[in-house]
Amino acid sequence: MTSFKLPLLQNREAALETCAYCPKLCRASCPVADVESSETLTPWGKMGLAWYQARGSLELNSSYAATAWGCSSCFACREHCDHRNPVAETLLDARAEAFVRGLEPPRARSVAKAEPKRRERREASLAALADHPAVDPHAKSALLLGCAYSNQEPDLCRAALDVMLRIHGPVRLLSGCCGAVSRAAGDAETAQREERGLLGAAQGAEQVIVLDPGCAGAGRQEGLRAAGALTLIELVAQRLDLLERLNDMPYPTRWHDPCQLGRGLGVYEAPRAVLTRILGEAPEEFARSREEAVCSGAGGLLPVTMPDASGRIAAARIADHEEAGGGAIVTGCASSLRRFRKSGAEALDIVALIARSLAAGDG
Ligand code: SF4
Ligand code: SF4
Structure with a gap:
């Protein structure tokens, strides 16, 4: 048996070995390796480096750890990948190994250190939403907005609450965090504490609804999804009859599958069904969509740790959009929304469209 030097990666031995002995069939799929033109940053390259470090055959240093x-x-x-190897999850564990040894990139360290500020901001944002008629601290259903929405998109949070009121009923707002940001920074201990706190806060809720798909259950946040949490998009897809067509939509309107909703949760049809009702026709598609959709460059903390690569990934996706006919990009992930907007695209969040469509039914 191999002697592993990095205990947090012990459970990932099989995944690391699978990549290390592989002919790299996934090579062309990695957006980071693509924009960086780097063999080291292919999934195989990153997993190989983590494997060598885990076995102790490569020294641990911040330069290798950064991959x-x-x-x-x-x-x-x-x-x-024929093995559906969990590369993203394994690399999160590799980040955690580096973090506990102080080898994380300084920008990741800053993100981890800012956890108390994120919490403070989240609590203030949720307090500011308490006057919304959909919010009832004693409601049987609970809504998790997610930090990417609560801390930066107050209008979209209000739109989500408008949607709740019209299709579901009152909700209590969950004040916890799924831990995804801390985990992406490498701070697994804080992430686990956050995740446990959130699962505890969600206990007793008959239904948990999640606005940000990244908080719902992809990767390591199995708990909330396993407890029956639904994304808001899935919930709305159960009440298509309430959606009215919007006649002022930009044309064409193209759906971007957020990685955490699509490949993460396997939810591809619900947003398309919802948009078809709102647009009166199916949304336009990227040449690469659904399982083949290309990332916006907004995930995994990439905009913080590798901002240039993140920007180039977004630019490539926007170029695909323009090549397919341009128009507006609709997505269902606050991080993608901001990434696209920052890169100059006309981008809309599906929750804002749903809220408007439901309100149109009142008229
Ligand atoms: S993810 Fe799969 S295809 Fe890619 S290098 Fe690893 S084992 Fe090979
Ligand atoms: S999860 Fe995406 S970014 Fe990460 S190694 Fe795989 S293809 Fe590359």
């Missing part, structure tokens, strides 16, 4: 942050957690490699 684990060269991943947007997009799961694209898994779709191209």
